[in-house]
Amino acid sequence: MSRATELAAARYLETQSIARGVVAAVQALWRDVTPDRILSAMQGETGRQILAAVMAGQLSAAQGAQAFVTASxxxxxxxxxxxxxxxxxxxxxxxxxxxxxxxxxxLPAIRTAQALAAGQSAEVASLAGLNQIATMVGTQIADTARAATFVSMAAEPRCISYVRVVKLPACVRCILLSGRQYSYSTGFKRHPRCDCGMEPMTDAEWKQTSTPEALVRQMSPEEQRKRLGPAGVKALESGADLGQIVNARRGMATAVAGRGPLKVTTEGTTKRGIGGKALNSGFEKQPGKRYERAKEARLMPETIFKLAGDNREHQIAMLKKHGYIT
Known part of the structure; x- marks a missing residue:
């Protein structure tokens, strides 16, 4: 295993550790509230504690990205x-x-309230919301880590691509994408709770990652049947192409869609916010809103990469303008 591969594995484990810790903390807070009080609790102290825990996890996941890319x-x-x-x-x-x-x-609080209103038991209603918020939290931590890695790769002139890192157990959709190389600015295909990682690559390096077929061979027979289904395993043993057995893109999406309206955020666009200060476009107050916000929309990193194309200089300029790098 090369040093770069070891770094990618360590980054993967670091992100997973952060996500597991935050999910556990959020689950504990959720379980302390009875389902009939979940809406008010999420608007009050419980909601603030959950938000603070997830934001702390996002920060921890993002902070390690640049050191990881530079070390790679x-x-x-x-x-x-x-x-x-x-x-x-x-x-x-x-x-x-x-x-x-x-x-x-x-949203999970709304789901629990709707389940109660539909006549489901308190236990079932609470579990529905708990499962949803656990999925959301894990996904958000992983997405933040990957977004920070994207921004950090753009800031490294020698980084031209990344390889998808897939660790077992994994779903067949991710297995089929294992080892694929993408431009450093190409959006990351993932599904809810996807924990796949990234290995940044230079222009002179090519990663010998596990192929999808190699990952399937590493699975136990039980795991193969679980992921591919009995018919899929039989077809594979008969020489069928793995890509024909599973549609790799079904259920997969980039964190910000590549088509349709551009994704923007109002987060951090007040006079004191990071985005508001970076944009320096003046401020205005919308009717019914408490704070003045930047007149110019703040773009998400993935949208910046889409608009800038392959022009790294333009990417850097836009990332600075919208407050993601300094």
């Missing part, structure tokens, strides 16, 4: 160094679909 470049003999510094706080408090994180985390 050094391990591959590319010692140019970053041209800008990641601003981890710029990725905190924002959900990966660009909405404020607080509004996303309130």
């Amino acid at each position: 470049m050094l391990a591959q003999g590319a010692a140019a160094g970053p041209v800008a510094l990641l601003n981890p706080g710029a990725l905190v408090g924002i959900a990966s679909d660009a909405r404020p994180l607080a509004t996303l985390l309130y």
Whole structure:
């Protein structure tokens, strides 16, 4: 195993450790509230504690990204160094679909309340919300880590691509994408609770990652049947192509969609916010809103990469303008 591969594995474990810790903390807070009080609790102290825990997890996940990318470049003999510094706080408090994180985390409470109203038991209703918030929290931590890695890769001139890192157990959709190389600015295909990682690559390095077929061979027969189904296993043993057995893109999506309206966020766009200060576009107060916010919309990192295309200089300029790097 190369040093770069070891670093990617360590980064993966670090992110997973952060996510597990935050999910456990959020689950404990959720269980302390009876289902009939969950709506008011999420608007009060419990909601504030859950939001604070997830934001702390986002910050921890983001903070390790630039050191990881820089170390990966050094391990591959590319010692140019970053041209800008990641601003981890710029990725905190924002959900990966660009909405404020607080509004996303309130949805499981609504789900629980709706389940109660539909006549489900308190236990079933609470569990429905608990499962949803656990999925959301784990996904948001992983998405924040990956977004921070994207921004950090853009700031490294020698980084031109990344390889998808898949660890077992994994779903078949991710297995089929294992070892694929993408441009450093190409959005990451993932599904809810996807924990796949990234290994940054230089222009002179090619990663010998596990192929999808190799990962399937590493599975136990029970795991193969669970992931592929008995018919799929039989077809594979008969020589069928793995890609024909499973549609790799079914259920997969980038954190910010590549088509349709551009994703923007209002998070951090007040006069004191990171985005508001960075945009420097003036401020205005919308009717019914408490604070003045930047006149110019703040773009999400993935949207910046989409608009800037392959022009790294333009990417860096836009990432600075929107407060993600300094």
